[in-house]
Amino acid sequence: MSPSAAGGGPPTGAGRPHTSWALPGVLFFAFFAVAPMVLALCLSFTEWNGLGDPEPVGLANWRRLLGDDRLTQSLTVTVLLTVVSWVFQTVISLLLGVWAAGRGRNRAILSAVFFVPFLLSSTAISLLFYALLDPNFGIVHRDTLGSTSGAFLAIVFVGGWQFIPFHTLIYQGGARQIPEVLYQAAAIDGAGRYRQFFSITLPQLRNTATTSGVLMVVGSLTYFETVLILTQGGPGTDTAILPYLMYQAGFKSYDFGYASAIATFLVVAATALSLLLVRLSGFGAMRSTREGM
Amino acid sequence: MESQTSNGGRTFSRRWVLGAGATTLLTTGLSACGSSGGSGSGGGTLTAFVYGDDAVKVQTKSVDRFNASAAAERTKGRIKLEKVPGADYPAKLRTAMGSPNAPDVFFNWGGGSIKAYEEAGQLVDLTDTVASDPVLKDGFLPSVLAAGGLNGRTYGIPMRGMQPVILFYNKAVFAEHELRPPTTWDQLLDLNSRLKKAGITPFALGGADIWPELMWLEYLVDRIGGPEVFERIKNGDAAGWGDPAVLKAAETVKQLIDDGAFGKGFSSVAYTNGGAPAVFAKGKAAMHLMGSWEYSTQLGKFPDFARKNLGWFAFPRVEGGAGDIRNVVGNPTNYWSLNARTSNRDAAIAFLRDCASEAYAKDLVAGGDIPATSNAQKLLAASPNPEFATFQYQMVRQAPAFTLSWDQAVDPNVSTPMLTEINKLFVGKSSPAQFVSALKGLK
Structure with a gap:
């Protein structure tokens, strides 16, 4: 695809959308994303319990946030959850996706079946697994959610169960984009299945992996319902990830100033991390995976 | 976790800030129209x-x-x-x-x-x-x-x-093992070891909700130190958590847990989804410390059990403790x-x-x-269970002190971390001494 055909249009300006066409989108984004974020930033410098007017307290919430032991613990858990989820989901969805990209009716049918978990609401999924993991009446007669590692792995598993289908779809799409000629050429050169996978499929899926990876990382950073329903941050505070901490501060303690500080921190951290990922992976430069072809 | 979460998650924070923002706008709007008053009615x-x-x-x-x-x-x-x-x-x-x-x-x-x-x-x-x-x-x-x-x-x-908190017991289990409701803590411990020998969990506990765990501490602190201990905390004196009765109560709880009094896995059993009531009604556990609503819960879920085998008694007194056995906690x-x-x-x-x-x-x-x-008293005869109704009414009427549930009595920004600390004590993430020092830090 030549760059000029890709939406930007030729310099003549013919058929180019007028700037005002972007207005609805921009307004929507400004109203429902930017404005609330700015408000949260403002609120983070105040103390407000939801009643009356917020009272300015300067940097008090931020000082408290940085000195909060729970933040350190929460950050550790959040990072751990992100990394483990990323590994767990990437490996499975990559393999499934590449497999599903192949031809054959059975693959098409199974791909559709695999997609079902993604269509369910996360709340319903969490409630379902909560019942299955019940130590007395569940299928596993162990106190899974009562132990630190059990609760953590349960969250990783349930998250994976729900979102692997989505990433499988991304990888399936990515794998279908790989030109057939590459495989034909490799076959002539005598490359076997594994060699083809590692030398052609994997490198060709680099941009796909970045897309899916960024989505996973940002997703894990803002993961919430599953923790709320499965563990409520427990046992103790061992699975209290940042969004859960924010929810507790806001809607349990009615400490909206502090909750806003956590929220702002999350926005900054998630944005920085995804920019960093894009940078490191070279995705930003949009270098084609098909150079020299 | 991917776009759905990333989107879902982001929406959450967006929605959150939006909510906060909207409320601010509304509040400002309201103070602007000030004198027009009325509350939308x-x-x-x-x-x-x-x-x-x-x-x-x-x-x-x-x-x-x-x-x-x-x-x-x-x-x-x-x-x-x-x-x-x-x-x-x-x-x-x-x-x-x-x-x-x-x-x-x-x-x-x-x-x-x-x-x-x-x-x-x-x-x-x-x-x-x-x-x-x-x-x-x-x-x-x-x-x-x-x-x-x-x-x-x-x-x-x-x-x-x-809604006083009452110790409920399974009459069938008690009869089978020839047990009698305890009136002192020592008797309760004796019951505890005999039930465990019989392979029955002594107490059902919906630990996942945390507030059922709170009930144990509320009663123990009352029985050990009297209602004054929490009264002081409730009035805003966080140093009140340093009262020896709180530490003693926490140690007593720890001993019960280590002893297996609540069975394994209580921390992932909930009351609200019916887990703990079912364990109790099915005879897997012999007793259940719960608010008086346990009766109607059981009547709804296990009517036979509620009618025939559900018994109740007051929380026992603790030897050497300052609290009256007639004191009540709850809502x-x-x-x-x-x-x-x-x-x-x-x-x-x-x-x-x-x-x-x-x-x-x-x-x-x-x-x-x-x-x-x-x-109320003269109307109680018309209750679905006059015996239980009269027990409750007398219990509250004769109580020298009725301590409001701690999580309702203190400010929400204290009660949330307080419940977290209680959960940490129960799941063994903090020792009784750590528990007390964490509570003293709440304000």
């Missing part, structure tokens, strides 16, 4: 927010009765009942109270649950109204009326059943409070007076509840 119709569970039918009838009454005519007011479903009631009430659509009358738990509203000047002080109105003044048990107030002032009128009842911005205060107060009526008390009794009204 034009035309003499007052809104009442109520916790929308099974018991709400009593309030529905009360509203119908009031709207058809002469008092409604005289005060030109009508009540519209808004049933707010689910456990999110406190959060929804908080949002509504900060907006122009605030209710005129609202359900609450008294104490800490209304403290923020009192501080924001959003409550009608009912002290003088009650004192000058014999119907209200003599209509309710004084201890219950007092328990819902703040700093000795009255802000709420009792409107639901009393005295729920209350109606009035929004200071209500457009028709006379109508609202006239509506509250219906709670003292015999018709109201009868409706409560018919639903298995024990009204906190002074006229």
Whole structure:
């Protein structure tokens, strides 16, 4: 695809959308994303319990946030959850996706079946697994959610169960984009299945992996319902990830100033991390995976 | 976790900030129209927010009765009942109270649950109204009326059943192993070891909800140190957590847990989803420390068990402890409070007076509840279980002290971390000494 055909249009300006066409989108984004974020930033410098007017307290919430032991613990858990989820989901969805990209009716049918978990609401999924993991009446007669590692792995598993289908779809799409000629050429050169996978499929899926990876990382950073329903941050505070901490501060303690500080921190951290990922992976430069072809 | 979460998650934070932002805008808007007053209830119709569970039918009838009454005519007011479903009631009430659509009358738990509203000047002080109105003044048990107030002032009128915490037991299990309800802590420990030998979990505990764990500490602190210990904490003295009784109670709990008194896995059993009641009703556990609503819960889920084998007794006394065995912890009842911005205060107060009526008390009794009204005793015979009803009524009436559940008595920004610390103690993430020092840091 030549760059000029890709939406930007030729310099003549013919058929180019007028700037005002972007207005609805921009307004929507400004109203429902930017404005609330700015408000949260403002609120983070105040103390407000939801009643009356917020009272300015300067940097008090931020000082408290940085000195909060729970933040350190929460950050550790959040990072751990992100990394483990990323590994767990990437490996499975990559393999499934590449497999599903192949031809054959059975693959098409199974791909559709695999997609079902993604269509369910996360709340319903969490409630379902909560019942299955019940130590007395569940299928596993162990106190899974009562132990630190059990609760953590349960969250990783349930998250994976729900979102692997989505990433499988991304990888399936990515794998279908790989030109057939590459495989034909490799076959002539005598490359076997594994060699083809590692030398052609994997490198060709680099941009796909970045897309899916960024989505996973940002997703894990803002993961919430599953923790709320499965563990409520427990046992103790061992699975209290940042969004859960924010929810507790806001809607349990009615400490909206502090909750806003956590929220702002999350926005900054998630944005920085995804920019960093894009940078490191070279995705930003949009270098084609098909150079020299 | 991917776009859905990343989107879903982001929306969450967006939604959150948006909510906060919208509320701010609304608040500002409201202060701008200031004097136009009213709380979104034009035309003499007052809104009442109520916790929308099974018991709400009593309030529905009360509203119908009031709207058809002469008092409604005289005060030109009508009540519209808004049933707010689910456990999110406190959060929804908080949002509504900060907006122009605030209710005129609202359900609450008294104490800490209304403290923020009192501080924001959003409550009608009912002290003088009650004192000058014999119907209200003599209509309710004084201890219950007092328990819902703040700093000795009255802000709420009792409107639901009393909810003392009681030790329930499975009569069939007790009979099979020839056990008798304990009255002292030593007897309870003896029971504990005999039940374990028999392979039965001594106590069901819905630890996932945390508040059932709280009940153990509430009673132990009362029995060991007396009600004064928590009274001091409730009044805002965080150093009160340093009282030796709190440490002793925490150590006692730890000993029970290490002893396996709650069985394995109690921390992922919940009360609210029916887990703990089922363990108890099916005889896997012999006893269950729970609010009086356990009876109606069991009646709904395991009617045979509730009718035949559900027994109850008061929490035992602790040898050498300062607390009276007659002391009670729990929720005295729920209350109606009035929004200071209500457009028709006379109508609202006239509506509250219906709670003292015999018709109201009868409706409560018919639903298995024990009204906190002074006229309740003679009505109890009509209860679905007169024996249990009388036990409860006498228990509360004779109690030298009724300690409001800690999580309702203190401010929400204290109760949330407090519950977290309690959970950490129960799951073994902190020692009794660490527990005490963490609580002392709450303010």
